[in-house]
Amino acid sequence: xxxxxxxxxxxxxxxxxxxxxxxxxxxxxxxxxxxxxxxxxxxxxxxxxxxxxxxxxxxxxxxxxxxxxxxxxxxxxxxxxxxxxxxxxxxxxxxxxxxxxxxxxxxxxxxxxxxxxxxxxxxxxxxxxxxxxxxxxxxxxxxxxxxxxxxxxxxxxxxxxxxxxxxxxxxxxxxxxxxxxxxxxxxxxxxxxxxxxxxxxxxxxxxxxxxxxxxxxxxxxxxxxxxxxxxxxxxxxxxxxxxxxxxxxxxxxxxxxxxxxxxxxxxxxxxxxxxxxxxxxxxxxxxxxxxxxxxxxxxxxxxxxxxxxxxxxxxxxxxxxxxxxxxxxxxxxxxxxxxxxxxxxxxxxxxxxxxxxxxxxxxxxxxxxxxxxxxxxxxxxxxxxxxxxxxxxxxxxxxxxxxxxxxxxxxxxxxxxxxxxxxxxxxxxxxxxxxxxxxxxxxxxxxxxxxxxxxxxxxxxxxxxxxxxxxxxxxxxxxxxxxxxxxxxxxxxxxxxxxxxxxxxxxxxxxxxxxxxxxxxxxxxxxxxxxxxxxxxxxxxxxxxxxxxxxxxx
Amino acid sequence: xxxxxxxxxxxxxxxxxxxxxxxxxxxxxxxxxxxxxxxxxxxxxxxxxxxxxxxxxxxxxxxxxxxxxxxxxxxxxxxxxxxxxxxxxxxxxxxxxxxxxxxxxxxxxxxxxxxxxxxxxxxxxxxxxxxxxxxxxxxxxxxxxxxxxxxxxxxxxxxxxxxxxxxxxxxxxxxxxxxxxxxxxxxxxxxxxxxxxxxxxxxxxxxxxxxxxxxxxxxxxxxxxxxxxxxxxxxxxxxxxxxxxxxx
Numbered sequence: 001x002x003x004x005x006x007x008x009x010x011x012x013x014x015x016x017x018x019x020x021x022x023x024x025x026x027x028x029x030x031x032x033x034x035x036x037x038x039x040x041x042x043x044x045x046x047x048x049x050x051x052x053x054x055x056x057x058x059x060x061x062x063x064x065x066x067x068x069x070x071x072x073x074x075x076x077x078x079x080x081x082x083x084x085x086x087x088x089x090x091x092x093x094x095x096x097x098x099x100x101x102x103x104x105x106x107x108x109x110x111x112x113x114x115x116x117x118x119x120x121x122x123x124x125x126x127x128x129x130x131x132x133x134x135x136x137x138x139x140x141x142x143x144x145x146x147x148x149x150x151x152x153x154x155x156x157x158x159x160x161x162x163x164x165x166x167x168x169x170x171x172x173x174x175x176x177x178x179x180x181x182x183x184x185x186x187x188x189x190x191x192x193x194x195x196x197x198x199x200x201x202x203x204x205x206x207x208x209x210x211x212x213x214x215x216x217x218x219x220x221x222x223x224x225x226x227x228x229x230x231x232x233x234x235x236x237x238x239x240x241x242x243x244x245x246x247x248x249x250x251x252x253x254x255x256x257x258x259x260x261x262x263x264x265x266x267x268x269x270x271x272x273x274x275x276x277x278x279x280x281x282x283x284x285x286x287x288x289x290x291x292x293x294x295x296x297x298x299x300x301x302x303x304x305x306x307x308x309x310x311x312x313x314x315x316x317x318x319x320x321x322x323x324x325x326x327x328x329x330x331x332x333x334x335x336x337x338x339x340x341x342x343x344x345x346x347x348x349x350x351x352x353x354x355x356x357x358x359x360x361x362x363x364x365x366x367x368x369x370x371x372x373x374x375x376x377x378x379x380x381x382x383x384x385x386x387x388x389x390x391x392x393x394x395x396x397x398x399x400x401x402x403x404x405x406x407x408x409x410x411x412x413x414x415x416x417x418x419x420x421x422x423x424x425x426x427x428x429x430x431x432x433x434x435x436x437x438x439x440x441x442x443x444x445x446x447x448x449x450x451x452x453x454x455x456x457x458x459x460x461x462x463x464x465x466x467x468x469x470x471x472x473x474x475x476x477x478x479x480x481x482x483x484x485x486x487x488x489x490x491x492x493x494x495x496x497x498x499x500x501x502x503x504x505x506x507x508x509x510x511x512x513x514x515x516x517x518x519x520x521x522x523x524x525x526x527x528x529x530x531x532x533x534x535x536x537x538x539x540x541x542x543x544x545x546x547x548x549x550x551x552x553x554x
Numbered sequence: 555x556x557x558x559x560x561x562x563x564x565x566x567x568x569x570x571x572x573x574x575x576x577x578x579x580x581x582x583x584x585x586x587x588x589x590x591x592x593x594x595x596x597x598x599x600x601x602x603x604x605x606x607x608x609x610x611x612x613x614x615x616x617x618x619x620x621x622x623x624x625x626x627x628x629x630x631x632x633x634x635x636x637x638x639x640x641x642x643x644x645x646x647x648x649x650x651x652x653x654x655x656x657x658x659x660x661x662x663x664x665x666x667x668x669x670x671x672x673x674x675x676x677x678x679x680x681x682x683x684x685x686x687x688x689x690x691x692x693x694x695x696x697x698x699x700x701x702x703x704x705x706x707x708x709x710x711x712x713x714x715x716x717x718x719x720x721x722x723x724x725x726x727x728x729x730x731x732x733x734x735x736x737x738x739x740x741x742x743x744x745x746x747x748x749x750x751x752x753x754x755x756x757x758x759x760x761x762x763x764x765x766x767x768x769x770x771x772x773x774x775x776x777x778x779x780x781x782x783x784x785x786x787x788x789x790x791x792x793x794x795x796x797x798x799x800x801x802x
Contacts, residue, residue, distance in 0.1 A: 014794050021790060025783055029758075032776045041687030042771035082603050089770055490604040492682035504680045505599050512672045513588040517581040520669075524577035531572060 046086070049093045050482050053175055057094060059182060060101040065153040066091055069123050072110040074146030077133045082489050084148060086167040091150075094174075111145065126151050127160035150174070154181045167489060172482040188474040191232035193222040195247075195288075196239040199453070205238055207457045208466060212236070215467055216474075226250050226425060234260040234473045236466070239449055240288030241269070245423040248287040252416045255295075256439035260473035262466065263288060263445045264452060267299045267356025268385060281354075281385035292445060294416035296364025297407060299447045300357045302382045305392075306330045307399040308375040311351055313389055326392050329353050330405070332372045342480045343408060343444070343468045344371050350406075350465055353450035354387065357403040367411030371444075376402045408472065409443040444469040558646045562654025563661075570662050579624050583666040587616050588673075598673070604682035606674055610692045610769045614699065614732045614762040620666075621703040622710075622724035625659050629712040629796070630720040638796075649793055656704060656789070663700045667693065688771030695768020698781040702761065703728060705788035712795040728761065735760025 040048040057064075068091055075081045088106055095104040109116040109123075124130065128149035134142075150161040159181050161173065192212060194201040201209050201221060213219045222228055225247035228235065235254060240263070243251070255261060265288055271280045283301035292299060305327035312323040332350040339345050350372060357380055360368045377399035417423075418437045446469075451462045471480045495501045570576035591597045591609045598604060632638040641651060671693070674684045707724040714720040734756040757763050764777040 014798075018791075018794070021787060025787060029776075029779060029783065032779045037775045039773045040771065041691050041773065043685045043687055046685075047770050047772050079603060082605065082607075085607065490683055490685060492598065492602045492604055492677070494681050494683075501681070508673065508676045508680070509588075509592050509597075509599075511676065512670070513585060513592060516669050516672060517585045520577050520580050520584075524574065527571065528574075 047089055047093060049090065049097060049171060052482060053094070053171060054097050056175055056178060056182075057098045057102060060098065060154075062101075062155050064098070064102045064178070064181075066094070066102060066104045067107055067151045067153075068105070068149075069107045069109055069119075069128055069151070070148040071120075071130075071146040072108055072112075073144050074133065074148055077144055077146065079489055079491065080133065080146070080148070080165060083165060083167050087148070087150075087164055087170060090171060090174075120147075123147075123149070123151060126158065127162040129162045131163060131165075133165070152177060152181060154178075157181055169482070175482060188216075188218070188234060189229070189232045190216045190219040190470060190474070191222040191228060191235045192219060192238075193225055193235060194238045195225065195242040196449075197242050199239065199449075201238075204453050204455075206454055207463060208236075208238070208452050211463045211467060212470070216470070228254050228259075232259070234262070234470060236262045236264070236470065237288060238264045238452065239286065240265050241284055241286040243287045245287065246425040248291055249417055249423045251288070252291055253436060255413060255441045255443070256415050256436040258439055258441060260442040261444070262469045262473060263292060263443065264449055264466070265289065265299060265445075265447065266354065266449045267301045267447055268303050268354065270354055270387060279387045281387050291416045292443075293361075295409070295413045295443065296361035297368065297409060297443070297445050298359040298361070299445065300359060300380070300382075302356050302380040303328055303385050303387070304330060304355050304357050304374060304378055304380045304403045304405065305397065305399070306374040306378040307397075308377045309333045309336075315389065324389050324393065326389060327378075327399075328387060328392070330355055330374055330378075332405070333375055336373045336375060336402075338369065338371050341369055341371055341408060343472050344406075344465065347461065347465065349461070351451060351456070351462060352405060352446075352448040353456050355405045355448035358405060358407055358445060358447050360404065360407060364409065367409050369408045369410075370404050371406035371408055371446075373405060374401075374403045376400075378403050405448065406446045407444070408469070409441075409445070412438060412440050413443075414438055442473045444473060558650045559654045559657065562644075562646070562651055563657050566655050566658030567661060570658065575624070576662055576665075579620065579662065580666045580669065583616075583620050584669050587612055588670070598677060602682075604674075604677060604684045606684070606689060606692060607769055609670070609673070610696060610765075613696050613769075614765055617700060617703045618725055618728045618732060621663065621700065622707045622721045622728065624662065625704055625707040626711055626717045626720040626724065628655055628659065628708050629792075630714045630717050633715050634717075642796075648796060649789075652708070652789065652792055652796070656701075656708060659704050659708075660697075660701055663704065664697060667696050667700065685771060691768045691771050691773050694773065695765050695777070698768070698778065699761065699765050702781045702785045702788075705785040705792070706731075709788045709792040709795060712792050731759065731761045733760075733762075735763035738763075 038048075040046070068087060070084050075084060091104045091106075095102045107119075109120055111117075111120065124147075128147050128151070130145055130147045132143045133146050134144075148164045150164065152159050152161075159177050161177060164170065190212060192201060192209060194205055196204075199205070209221070220229065220232065222232070222235070225237075225243055228250060232254075235251070237251070240248075251261070265286055266284055267289065268281050269284045271282075281303065289299050289301075307327055309331045310325065310327045311329040311331050313326040313329065314321050315324055316322075330352045332347075332352065334348050337344045337347050337350070344350070360370075378401055379397045379399045380401070380403060381397075415437045446465075450456050452466060457463060468480050492501075495504060570579075587609065590612060592599070595608050595612070597608070598606070629638065632641060642648060644651065674686075674689050678684050706727060707720075710724040710727060711720040714723060738753045738756050738760075764780045767774045767777050
C-alpha cells in the first residue's frame with residue numbers, strides 16, 4: 001500500500017516538475033527574444049544591417065510593406081540564386097529589426113503558371129522589369145527570361161526597385177528608397193561642372209555623369225559656373241582651367257554660403273598631341289588651384305612619380321606586348337589609404353594618372369584629413385616635365401618622399417575674394433549681391449583629373465571614390481559604409497580553363513561522394529577482420545585447454 | 555564527471571564501430587546527401603559559387619531519417635533484449651548512463667558531419683574562396699541541431715520496445731517539428747492575419763527555422779538556447795521515461 005502511494009507521489013512530483021520545466025522554458029525562451037546576442041560570422045558582416053539602417057527603420061510611423069518578387073527560373077541562373085537568397089535574408093533582417101513596422105513577403109512567380117500571369121502583369125506595370133539573363137551551360141549559351149524586384153508600400157505611396165540582380169550595395173539602395181518614401185531624405189542637389197579647354201562631360205567624363213545621375217536622381221549639369229542654381233548644395237568640379245575670374249568668384253561665393261565641393265584637378269596640363277613631337281606638359285593656370293590655395297589646400301604644379309607602387313604601361317613590342325614601368329601612373333597602396341576616413345576606408349587601391357602633390361597650409365591643417373598618399377619612395381618633377389615612356393625604362397629618379405594626393409576638409413573657410421574687388425561679369429551690368437567673407441563648408445580635393453576620364457575609367461573603384469566623396473559631402477558619412485557593402489557572391493573563379501574546371505569538379509565530387517564512403521568501408525572491413533581474428537584467437541584459447549594451461553590461464 | 559560518463563561513452567561509441575552501424579551510418583550519411591547536393595540541387599557547381607548553404611539547407615531533412623536510424627536502438631533494443639536492467643546496475647546515476655549514450659551518438663554524427671568538410675576544403679584549394687565564418691556557423695548549427703534530434707529520438711526510443719516503432723515514431727515527430735516551419739513560408743501557404751499567432755508559434759517551435767541563422771553565418775543566442783533547451787528538455791523526459799519503468 002505504502003509502495004503504491006509512493007509511486008503516486010512520484011508521478012505527481014514528475015508532473016509538477018514537467019509543468020514547471022515547460023513554463024520556465026517558455027519564459028526563458030521569450031526572454032531570449034528580447035535580450036539576445038547575435039554574432040554575424042560572415043565576411044563583411046553580410047547579414048547584419050547597419051546602424052543607419054536600423055535608425056532609419058525605427059523612424060517608421062506606419063506599417064511599411066515590402067513585397068519581393070522573383071521569377072522561379074531566375075534561380076537557375078548562375079549567381080542569381082545567391083542574390084535572391086541574400087535579398088530575402090536581408091529583408092528578413094529589416095523585418096526583424098522593425099519592431100513589427102515592416103511586413104515582408106517573398107513571392108515566387110512563374111511564367112509557366114497561368115495563375116501567376118495576372119500578378120506578373122501587375123508588377124510589370126509597377127516597374128519590375130523582365131530581363132533576359134544569360135546562362136552558360138558548357139559550350140552552349142542559353143537565355144532565360146526572369147525578374148527580381150521589390151515593391152514597397154508606405155502611407156499609400158509605392159515605390160519599386162525594378163531590377164535586383166546583384167547584392168552589391170543593396171542595403172544602401174533600399175535605404176535611399178525608404179528615405180525618399182518616408183520623406184526623410186534630405187534634399188541634396190548635386191551639380192556637375194566640367195571646366196576644361198579640351199574635355200567635355202558628355203565625352204570625356206561620361207562615366208562619371210552616368211554614375212552620378214544613376215545614384216543621385218537630383219543631379220544637374222552646370223554649364224556656366226556663374227549661374228549655379230540656388231538649390232545646388234554640392235558641386236563636382238572637374239578641371240577648372242576654363243573658369244573666368246567671375247565664375248571663380250561665384251564658386252567662392254557658393255562655398256561661402258555653405259556649398260560643398262568635390263574638386264578633381266591637375267596641377268600640370270598634359271598635351272599628347274603636341275606639334276613639337278612627343279608629349280608636352282606645363283604648369284596649369286587653373287583658377288581653381290588659386291581658389292583652393294586661398295582656402296589652404298594647394299595643388300602643386302608638379303608631377304608625382306612613385307617608384308614602389310605604379311601601374312605599368314602595356315606597349316606592343318616586336319613579338320609580345322611589353323609592360324613598361326611608368327611611375328607617373330601612381331597606384332595608391334592599401335597602407336597609404338587613410339583607414340580613418342569613410343571616403344577611402346574600404347578601398348584596397350586607387351589608380352591615379354599623372355597626379356600632382358597637395359600641400360596643406362598650417363592654418364588649414366586642423367580641419368583637413370589626408371585621404372591618401374604615395375609610398376615613401378616617391379619623387380616629383382617641378383619643371384622640365386618628362387612624361388614619355390622611354391624616360392622611365394630605368395629608374396631615373398631616386399624616390400625619398402611621400403606626397404599627399406587627396407584630402408578632405410571640413411570647417412570654416414575665408415573667402416578668396418575677401419580683400420579683393422568683386423570681379424565683373426562680362427555683359428552683365430547688374431549690381432552684384434552682397435559679399436560673404438566667411439563660411440563653413442566641406443571640400444574634397446583630388447589632385448588628378450585623368451582617373452575619372454573615359455580613357456582610364458575601366459573599373460568601378462575610381463568612380464566609387466567620387467561617389468563616396470559626394471556621399472561624405474552630402475549625407476551622413478555612415479551611409480558610405482553601406483554603399484561599400486557587397487558584393488558578397490563568391491564565384492568559383494580560381495580556374496578559368498573549362499577543361500581544368502571540369503577535372504577539378506569531377507575530383508571533388510568523386511572524392512567527397514564516393515571516395516570517403518569507400519574509405520570508411522575499407523576501414524570497416526579492416527576493423528572487422530581484426531576483430532574476427534581476435535575473437536578466433538580467444539575462442540581457440542578457451543576451446544583448447546592445453547593452450548590455456550600453457551598460458552597459465554591468462 | 556568524465557570518469558563516470560567516460561566508460562559508458564566508450565562502451566557505446568566502440569559498440570557502434572564494433573558493429574556495422576557506424577560504417578553504414580557514415581557511408582550513407584555522406585553518400586546520399588552528397589548525391590542529392592551535387593546531382594539534384596546542383597551543388598556548388600550549378601551556380602558556380604563557393605557556398606555550402608544549399609547543402610546545409612537539406613540538413614534538417616536529412617537528419618529526420620538518419621538520426622532516428624542511428625538512435626532507434628538506444629533504448630528500444632536494450633529493453634527488447636533485457637539488457638537495460640543490467641545497464642542500470644552500474645554504480646553510476648541514471649542520467650550519466652543517458653549522457654554517455656547521448657555523447658556517443660553525438661560524436662558519431664560529428665564524424666559523419668565533419669567528413670563533409672572535404673567539400674569546402676578541396677574547393678577552396680582548387681576552385682574558389684569560401685566564407686569560412688559561414689562554414690563555421692553551419693557546422694556549429696548542424697551539431698547543435700543534431701544534439702536536439704538525438705535527444706528527441708532517445709526519448710522516443712525509450713517509449714518503445716521495437717526498433718521499427720522507435721524509428722517511425724521518432725521520424726514522424728521530427729518531420730512534424732521540422733515541417734511546421736516550412737509550411738509557414740510564403741511558398742506553401744499564406745496565413746490570414748487572424749491566424750498570425752499560429753504562424754509565429756509554428757515558426758518558433760520548428761527545428762528547421764532555428765537553423766536558418768546558422769545556415770546564413772549568424773549565431774543567435776535564441777537559436778542556441780532553443781536547441782540546447784529542447785535537447786535538455788527531452789533529456790529530462792528520457793530520464794523520467796526510463797525511471798517510470800520502476801513505477802509499474
